[in-house]
Amino acid sequence: MHVRKFxxxxxxxxxxxxxSAIHQVASRDYSQEQIEAWAPVDLDFGIWEGxxxxxxxxxVEADGLLVxxxxxxxxxxxxxxxxxxxxxxxxxxRLLMETIHESARSRGIETLTSDVSRTAQPFFEHFGFEVIEQRSPRIRGVVVPNALMRKPLSARGE
Known part of the structure; x- marks a missing residue:
């Protein structure tokens, strides 16, 4: 596996x-209606490209595939x-999170934040993020709960 820029x-x-992340993994924590609103099959590809x-x-590439x-x-x-x-x-x-931390350090970013799905919250917590606020955003008219998470970085980037 290796990381490169888009x-x-x-x-x-x-x-x-x-x-696949949403339909195969996040589907453990969200209803079918929420999954379909979040990642519809018919998503406008022009919007996605932009x-x-x-x-x-x-x-991240592995075995010639983006994973x-x-x-x-x-x-x-x-x-x-x-x-x-x-x-x-x-x-x-882990590789992506390490890359983000390294990039943040080199760019002088002092705090990382993200709106994190229920599914990914334990992963982000493992890397030192804390839940700041539970949220209930609407996607295509359907509430898809997440949490605003934050991690202050020290001068070392951790």
Whole structure:
């Protein structure tokens, strides 16, 4: 496995990662209605392409496939953090989180934040994030609960 920056042309593979993460993994913690609102089969691909290009994520490749991705915005916000439902518990998430911390350190970012799904909260807590607020955002008219999580970074980036 290795991490690289997003490239134009990765969008379709990243959608597969996103879709499988939600439909195969997050489905343990959310209803079918919530899953379909969050990751619909018929998502507008033009919107998806624009989103991926806008967040400019790190991607993880394994065996020639994209198996995970995550971004880090200039303000320390992690907008997307997804590991393929076909590649759980193989170190992809850890590799992405380490990359985010390294990037934050090199960019002088002092705090990481993210709106984290119920499913991913234990993973983020493992890396030192704390729940700041439980939230109930609506996606396509359906409430899909998450939590705002935060991690202050020291001068060492941890």
């Amino acid at each position: 490239r134009i042309g990765d969008e379709a593979a990243l959608f597969k990662v996103y879709f 989103r991926m290009r806008g967040i400019d994520p790190f991607v 995970g991705y995550a971004d880090l915005q200039e303000n320390g916000y992690i907008d997307h953090f997804f590991v393929s439902g076909d590649y759980p518990r193989q170190g992809t998430g």
